[in-house]
Amino acid sequence: MTSGPEHELDVVVVGGCGHVGLPLAIAFADRGRRVGIYDINDHAVKQVGGGQLPFHEEGAQVVLDRVLEQGSLEVSSDPAIISRAEHVVVVIGTPVDEHLNPNPHAVTRSLAETLPQFHDGQMVVLRSTLYPGVTAGVERVFAEAGLSVDVAFCPERIAEGKAMVELFALPQIVSGRTAEVRERAGRLFRSLTDTIVELEPEEAELAKLFTNTWRYIKFAAANQFYVMANDHGLDFDRIRTALATDYPRAADMPGAGFAAGPCLFKDTMQLAAFTDNSFVLGHSAMLVNEGLPLYMVSQLEKKYDLATLRVGILGMAFKAESDDIRSSLSYKLKRILEFRARQVLTADPYVRVDDTLSPTEAVLAQSDIIVIGAPHAEYRDLPIEVPVVDVWNLRGGGSTI
Numbered sequence: 001m002t003s004g005p006e007h008e009l010d011v012v013v014v015g016g017c018g019h020v021g022l023p024l025a026i027a028f029a030d031r032g033r034r035v036g037i038y039d040i041n042d043h044a045v046k047q048v049g050g051g052q053l054p055f056h057e058e059g060a061q062v063v064l065d066r067v068l069e070q071g072s073l074e075v076s077s078d079p080a081i082i083s084r085a086e087h088v089v090v091v092i093g094t095p096v097d098e099h100l101n102p103n104p105h106a107v108t109r110s111l112a113e114t115l116p117q118f119h120d121g122q123m124v125v126l127r128s129t130l131y132p133g134v135t136a137g138v139e140r141v142f143a144e145a146g147l148s149v150d151v152a153f154c155p156e157r158i159a160e161g162k163a164m165v166e167l168f169a170l171p172q173i174v175s176g177r178t179a180e181v182r183e184r185a186g187r188l189f190r191s192l193t194d195t196i197v198e199l200e201p202e203e204a205e206l207a208k209l210f211t212n213t214w215r216y217i218k219f220a221a222a223n224q225f226y227v228m229a230n231d232h233g234l235d236f237d238r239i240r241t242a243l244a245t246d247y248p249r250a251a252d253m254p255g256a257g258f259a260a261g262p263c264l265f266k267d268t269m270q271l272a273a274f275t276d277n278s279f280v281l282g283h284s285a286m287l288v289n290e291g292l293p294l295y296m297v298s299q300l301e302k303k304y305d306l307a308t309l310r311v312g313i314l315g316m317a318f319k320a321e322s323d324d325i326r327s328s329l330s331y332k333l334k335r336i337l338e339f340r341a342r343q344v345l346t347a348d349p350y351v352r353v354d355d356t357l358s359p360t361e362a363v364l365a366q367s368d369i370i371v372i373g374a375p376h377a378e379y380r381d382l383p384i385e386v387p388v389v390d391v392w393n394l395r396g397g398g399s400t401i
Contacts, residue, residue, distance in 0.1 A: 007086040009074070011188070012036040014082065014114070015091035017044035017075070019262075019324065020128060020156050022064075023057055023163035024089065029067035031191045037075045038082055049075040056323040056350055059164035082117035087188055093128030100269040104131040108141050115145055123150040123184055129208050129263065130155075131270050135201035139177065152176040152185035153201050155208035160261070161322055171195035175204035209274070212267035213282060218252070219259035220285035223292050226256035226391060226399065230299065235400050237393035256399060257375065257392045258329035259289040261318040265327060293333035296371070296389060297340055299401040304369065311341045312367030314360065314382075315374025316348040322374070323350035330373030349378065 013025040016037030029035040039045050044054045051068055053061055067073040074081070082088055092110050094102050107130065118124070124142070126135060135153045142149045153175045158166045172193050174185040177200075186196040199207060222240070229236035236256055244250045259265075268286060272279040300306055318328035325331065330346075337344045346356065347363040360382070364370070369387050372379055375394040393399040 007084060008034070009036045009081070009085040010034045011087045011089060012038055012082050012085035013089045013091060014038050015128075016089075017041055017048050017054055018091060019055060019057070019160055020158070021089070021091035022048065022053070023060055023158070023167060024091075024127070024156070026060065026063045026067050026073060027164070027167045027192055029070075029072040030063050033072070033191055035067070035073050036081045036085060037073070038077070038079060039075075040077060042077050045075050045077045056161070056321075057163055058161050058321070063164060079114045079117050082114055083119060085122070087123045087125060088118070089125045089127050091127045094131040094134060094270060096266050096269050096273075100272070102131045102270045102273050104134050104137065107134050108137050111138060111141055115141070115147075118142070118145075118147055118149060120148040123152065123181075123188070125185060125188070126151070126153045127156050129212070129267055129270070130205050132202055132205040132209070132274055135175070135205060150176065150181045150184055152181055153204050154185055154189060155204060157208070157211055160319070160324060167192050169193070171197050173197045173199055173204050173207060175199040175201045177201065209267050209271045212264050213271050213285075216259060216264040216268045216289065217281060217285045219254055219257075219264070220288040222254045223256050223259065224288050227288075227295060230400055233400065235393075235398045237399040255392060256292075258292060258318070258333075258373070260327050260329040261324070262326040265289070290329070290332070292391075293329050293336055296333065296391065296401060297336045300369065300389065301340065303401070306337075306341050308342055309368040310343040310345060310366055311337050312345045312347070312363040312370045313337075313373045314347055314363065314370060314379050315372060315376050316346050316351050316354060316357065317374045317376075320375045321350070321377065323348075323352060325351055325354065328374070333371065333373060346373075348374065349376065 010033040011028050013021045015021045016025045017039040025035050025037050047054050051065055092107050095106055096102050139151045155173055172189040174182050174196055176182040176185055182198045226236040240253055244253055268282045272282045313330055313334060316330045317323055317325055334344050345358055345363045345366055347358050347360045370384055371389040372392060372394055375392040380394055389401055391399050
């Protein structure tokens with residue numbers, strides 16, 4: 001490969017102020033790499049450059065403070081920063097549209113906008129979930145531009161909120177078209193973890209989709225079991241706990257609850273599209289998981305005159321101890337209740353982007369029924385005087401409605 005200019009930066013993370021890019025960038029910087037962040041969100045760039053996390057990520061603030069103080073992290077909204085790096089990590093995934101179809105061109109079109117910033121000798125690492133074949137499409141973009149650039153797909157598999165542990169503890173899948181590309185990508189990620197697993201690009205693309213879809217299907221199975229038990233007045237979580245006690249073959253059965261967020265549903269639908277919409281199991285999982293809010297409201301209507309009652313939802317993030325509301329099913333629950341109940345009140349101690357939220361104390365004081373939307377730990381022992389719907393069994397009072 002033709003060598004490019006001497007690089008001022010080891011790594012630039014494109015889209016580096018988001019939930020995936022920022023933990024990765026500061027992790028590289030904390031391990032001695034010279035790191036740049038490029039992001040088109042000027043507000044987030046100013047936040048990160050000023051030492052403020054744009055979102056909640058456990059353990060990240062102290063690392064951000066440290067790398068900024070050391071001078072090993074640079075944050076910019078100028079795409080020219082890309083040209084200064086040896087490795088360019090691209091955190092742009094494949095979205096699905098309102099018809100649940102993936103847009104496989106999102107990554108290549110985004111790269112085309114910054115193509116003048118790339119030069120021979122660089123390595124481009126694709127990081128977010130990709131529709132199968134997108135890595136090959138990115139290779140073609142650079143080849144057609146006459147650029148001699150290595151392209152690797154190294155999928156992130158980090159649970160949001162645990163990035164500053166799992167980036168270092170989990171194995172890293174690296175993929176590339178040649179052994180040399182895979183070795184080069186492996187050297188980069190050995191800055192973070194000792195265990196590197198090599199695949200071909202198309203294998204890695206499916207590996208990432210299989211990972212998220214498998215989790216989504218497991219949650220759907222648990223939610224279907226929950227509905228079966230609840231329809232007969234039985235407590236699913238009591239049954240689940242009993243069957244898993246000292247029984248390893250059932251130890252991984254999850255509890256019931258909202259299976260949501262920006263990845264699991266989307267990636268299951270991408271896999272369905274990849275199979276020409278013949279992925280019956282994936283579509284069934286979607287119907288179960290996405291149908292849980294409506295099921296809960298229907299059960300409440302059987303027990304209460306819901307149209308006369310105020311319902312409070314505690315927890316609007318998509319998961320516990322998170323401030324991320326992307327694809328949160330608590331909001332789907334809210335929309336249904338706004339049609340079925342007298343009034344809906346919502347609270348979340350982490351979420352900062354929803355100005356309709358009320359303080360927890362106000363929701364408790366005004367509500368006739370409380371629903372636990374996101375199982376934040378602080379709700380576990382919260383004094384509540386009205387009936388509580390807790391499919392998670394966070395509070396230990398059972399999961400039945």
